Structure formats: structure tokens, C-alpha cells
Amino acid sequence: MNSTKVIDAKGLACPMPIVRTKKAMDELAPGEILEVHATDKGSKNDLTAWAGSTGHELLKSEEEAGVFKFWIKKGE
Amino acid sequence: MITMMTAKDVGTMVKHKEELFILDVRNQTDYQDWRIEGEQVESINIPYFDLIDGVDGVLDQIPAHKKLLVVCAKEGSSKFVAEQLAEAGLEQVAYLQGGMKSWSEYLEQVLVFADERMKVYQFLRLGKGCLSYMVVSGGEALVIDPSRFTDVYLDAAKHEGAKISHIVDSHLHADHISGGKQLAQMTGADYYMMKSEGAVFSFKPLEEHDRIRFAQVDLRVLAVKTPGHTPGSVSFFVNDKLLFSGDTLFVGGLGRPDLGGKAAEWAQDLYDTVYGKMAAMADDVIVLPGHYAELDREVNESGYVGAQLGVIRAANELMNQQDKKSFVDQVVAQAKTETPPNFEEIIAINRGVEEATAERQQELEIGPNRCALHHTHE
Incomplete structure (x- = not known):
């Protein structure tokens, strides 16, 4: 997947992964894709809920060796 | 100035039926599933990610005369929100040490x-x-x-x-x-x-x-x-x-x-x-x-x-x-369909068939108990 930007939030505890994600997302144009890497276990639920409430689309998520990866498409 | 409350502090307030206003900043589904309750406990739910850009929008939802406790899953986000509320001029803002995890264990x-x-x-x-x-x-x-x-x-x-x-x-x-x-x-x-x-x-x-x-x-x-x-x-x-x-x-x-x-x-x-x-x-x-x-x-x-x-x-x-x-x-x-969270894995651990790390045990137990769920109020 072609990510416009990648955010490394590994090792950061809640709320920082979302704070960073939101900040980065504000700088993207609608339709562009942000890739987020995080190790906080709550990040999956929270990113899903956040994307849903803001109109962004969580395209895909996966977990590999304790690292959660998310691809989020910026909404209109 | 923000202060910290422990699960024990909250437990004492709940048992003594003291007034407490809780701002729960977890996401909506977690809040609906399970939250701190008590006769004199009032709570609202606004996810912390809606408060990242500022808390001005929620100030009018918080009663001025009650003790305010901000709660999240672990602690970090509640502290983050509590600090912003204090900066916005609220007094008596507390966060829950260890979040809902420690509430689950008290x-x-x-x-x-x-x-x-x-x-x-x-x-x-x-x-x-x-x-x-x-x-x-x-x-x-x-x-x-x-x-x-x-x-x-x-x-x-x-x-x-x-x-x-x-x-x-x-x-x-x-x-x-x-x-x-x-x-x-x-x-x-x-x-x-x-x-x-x-x-x-x-x-x-x-x-x-x-x-x-x-x-x-x-x-x-x-x-x-x-x-x-x-x-x-x-x-x-x-x-x-x-x-x-x-x-x-x-x-x-x-x-x-x-x-x-x-x-x-x-x-x-x-x-x-x-x-x-x-x-x-x-x-x-x-x-x-x-x-x-x-x-x-x-x-x-x-x-x-x-x-x-x-x-x-x-x-x-x-x-x-x-x-x-x-x-x-x-x-x-009266039989219900809702089961306790993770009950199959918990049973396997209690039977000694499976083992789990302390961290996993903590995760498995997070959430409500559903063995005695509101069984008399159908």
C-alpha cells in the first residue's frame, strides 16, 4: 500500500500514538494514506474508534512481532 | 493543579455514597460495556481523542461544584485530559491512578x-x-x-x-x-x-x-x-x-x-x-x-x-x-446470551489446561462480570 507518510509511535503510551497520528493527519490532503506503527495495545481499538468518529477510513491493520501497523485514509 | 486518586479512594467514595463526577475518556464501546458506577456517581463519556485540540467544548458539561475525576483505560490519557482541564481553569481535577485496569483489580x-x-x-x-x-x-x-x-x-x-x-x-x-x-x-x-x-x-x-x-x-x-x-x-x-x-x-x-x-x-x-x-x-x-x-x-x-x-x-x-x-x-x-468476556480462556486457565502470563491474566479480566448480570430487573 502506498503510504503518503509513516508515523513511528512505537514505545509510546496512550494518548501519544493518537496525538501524533492526528497531528500528521492534519497535514495530509483528503484521500492520502497515513501509516502508523505503534506498540501500545490499546491503540487498535482507539485508532479504529477515532477514525470512525472523524470520517477517516481505517483501510487495514496488522500485527507483527508486537508492532501494530495501521493504514488510514484521510476523509473529505 | 491536578491530583491523583487511587482505586481505593474511588472505592471508599462509592461505598460511602459520596458525590463524584467522572469524565471517562475511553472510547465509546469500552464505556458502554463497563464503567465505574455508584449511587452518587455521575459520569459522561468523551473519548480523549476528541479532546486533543482542546477541552473548551466540554467545560459546560462539567458541574462546577462536584469533585471531578478523569478516567481512562490505563492512566496516560486521563492525565493528559486532566492537565488540559486544569489549564482551562477548572479546580479539583483528579485522574485515576492506573486507570480502569487498577479499578478492575481493587x-x-x-x-x-x-x-x-x-x-x-x-x-x-x-x-x-x-x-x-x-x-x-x-x-x-x-x-x-x-x-x-x-x-x-x-x-x-x-x-x-x-x-x-x-x-x-x-x-x-x-x-x-x-x-x-x-x-x-x-x-x-x-x-x-x-x-x-x-x-x-x-x-x-x-x-x-x-x-x-x-x-x-x-x-x-x-x-x-x-x-x-x-x-x-x-x-x-x-x-x-x-x-x-x-x-x-x-x-x-x-x-x-x-x-x-x-x-x-x-x-x-x-x-x-x-x-x-x-x-x-x-x-x-x-x-x-x-x-x-x-x-x-x-x-x-x-x-x-x-x-x-x-x-x-x-x-x-x-x-x-x-x-x-x-x-x-x-x-x-430468563436465560441470556451475553457471556462474560473471554470466558472460554478463563475457564481453561482455571482448569489448569492453559497458562497465562500475569499481563495476559490482567487483560482477560478487564470488563464487566456477567454471571449475575442484572438478573432480577428484566
């Missing part, structure tokens, strides 16, 4: 009963609705349905100058991880449960011990064959005064029959128990259950969850002059 100890023969304590797990007990007599202690926080029981016994010599589980728990095995290993105490529950480690089967006696305590095991809830749920009748009813009988009514998928079969056994063994017990026997659903309704004036058998009987239609068929029909009709 036990409140209350004296339930004391006479010349024994002292009985209840341990309320306020965040989950689970109850465990310690019966102390003559320098010995018996623990009923211990949670995995074994230090709490060790400390309580030490405080009483007693040694834990007996541990009993009323059934194989589906909603929380039992501390029985670990506590037995730490203390050398005898650990009893029903063999029919299928645990694979070594313990004393209650099938072969229908009476446990130590010091001035005489405990009788009332085996209620309850296929369905779990295959071998039991109650403990101590000194003809106290009925530790496990998941068979709650202050608000009867246990739920559907967890094993054999509601009708379980309901028939439950009928035999209620109209047989329990019918023969005096009205002033104190029932001490394994769970509660609503603290405000089920906690009594002495501050523990329990009630006289006569009072429970009088308030519960199902326990009064029902014929077996209509009893079974009604119990089955």
Missing part, C-alpha cells in the same frame, strides 16, 4: 460477621462485582473463592494472626481467574473444589469431603449438581448461620443457567436445591453470594453484599410456591 475488605467462634470478612471487587471471603477461627483461616490477588488474603490473615489452612472454590469460575491454586502453593493450605469441574491439577475433591472442620468452624458442603452453569457448583453452609452461595443464589435472585448451554437441565437441579435443601434453612441465615450485579441495590446497611435468606425468598417469586415445570420454564425464559 478489593475492598469488610467485616461481615463476628461471634465468639469466628470472624468473617468479605472482599468486594468493586470493579467487577466478584466477592470472596475469609473465615477466621482459632488462628486458622479459610478462604472462599479467592481472586488472583493472593497478597490481599495473605495480608488479611496476617493481620488476624491466622494461617490460611483451607481454600475452597464454589465452582470453576468463568468470569475471573481463581487465586486458589496459587494461594494453596504459597501457604500449603488444603485446596478443595468439585472434581466434576474438570481441573487437571491436584486438589482435594469436594465429592470426598462434604464437611470441613477446623477450630470453631463447621462447614458443610451443599453440592448442587448444576450441569449447565458449571458441572459442579456448590454452596458452603457454615455453623448453621452463613450460606456462602457461590453462583447459585444472589441477593437479587437466582444464578443464571445458560453458561453451559443446558438451561433446562440446570433449572431442574436448581429447583431441587431451592425447594429442598434451601427450603429447610431458617429465614435468618445470611446469604453471602459470589457476585453482585448492582452494588447500590445489593449492598446492605453494614456495607457488605448479603441478605437474610428469608428476605431473598420473600422478594423472589421464583422461590415461592412454584411447581417444578413453571419454575423451569421461567428460569429458561
